[in-house]
Amino acid sequence: MHTRHRFVAVSASALLLAGTAASASAAAASPAPSTSLVVNARIAAHCTFDRVIIDVKGKLPPTTVQRVRELRYDGSGKRVPLAGKHFLEIKLSPAAAHNDAGKNVYKGPRLIKPNLPKLKGFALTGDFEGVVTFGAAFHSKPSYTTKQLHHPERFVLDIAHRNICRSSH
Structure with a gap:
């Protein structure tokens, strides 16, 4: 049971990091507001x-x-x-x-x-x-x-x- 909780926590962390990286790269790809x-x-x-x-x-x-x-x-x-x-x-x-x-x-x-x-x-x-x-x-x-x-x-x-x-x- 303890191993299963650790797996879920590690999986959730990996998904969270992947989502953060994806949104950061999407923000970098979108053009900056023009001055x-x-x-x-x-x-x-x-x-x-x-x-x-x-x-x-x-x-x-x-x-x-x-x-x-x-x-x-x-x-x-x-x-x-x-x-x-x-x-x-x-x-x-x-x-x-x-x-x-x-x-x-x-x-x-x-x-x-x-x-x-x-x-x-x-x-x-x-x-x-x-x-x-x-x-x-x-x-x-x-x-x-x-x-x-x-x-x-x-x-x-x-x-x-x-x-x-x-x-x-």
């Missing part, structure tokens, strides 16, 4: 807001916008050369601005200093460890809203300002 690729960023002035659009190939990743005291390049920690007193940091993660072969896929601006009503500077500040980061610079505290648009995938940051389109009649 969202940040391919472009565009900026424009509208009558009552400046707009930043970040274009993504693949699924739009979670994106955060937060106020920061200064802008720094990810990885190096060097200060981003944009003048301003107020800054926003935009982070997309998980995302990359390069493909699996390491080739750059981002075609947008690296550092620009537009003279828009509110937005005074914009830069790609990082493509590091699955996080793509941008920075925006302002002379005065920005009031902003965000939204996600689909088909094609893009993240939108609208920064409010006074109406510049009103005619003075």
Whole structure:
């Protein structure tokens, strides 16, 4: 009787190990989820807001916008050369601005200093460890809203300002 219990226990262990190995190899064989690729960023002035659009190939990743005291390049920690007193940091993660072969896929601006009503500077500040980061610079505290648009995938940051389109009649 004791030998029979040992046989059943050994058989059960072998089946359990075989099942674990089979599921591990199945997981290894299935393709890994593709990383969202940040391919472009565009900026424009509208009558009552400046707009930043970040274009993504693949699924739009979670994106955060937060106020920061200064802008720094990810990885190096060097200060981003944009003048301003107020800054926003935009982070997309998980995302990359390069493909699996390491080739750059981002075609947008690296550092620009537009003279828009509110937005005074914009830069790609990082493509590091699955996080793509941008920075925006302002002379005065920005009031902003965000939204996600689909088909094609893009993240939108609208920064409010006074109406510049009103005619003075």
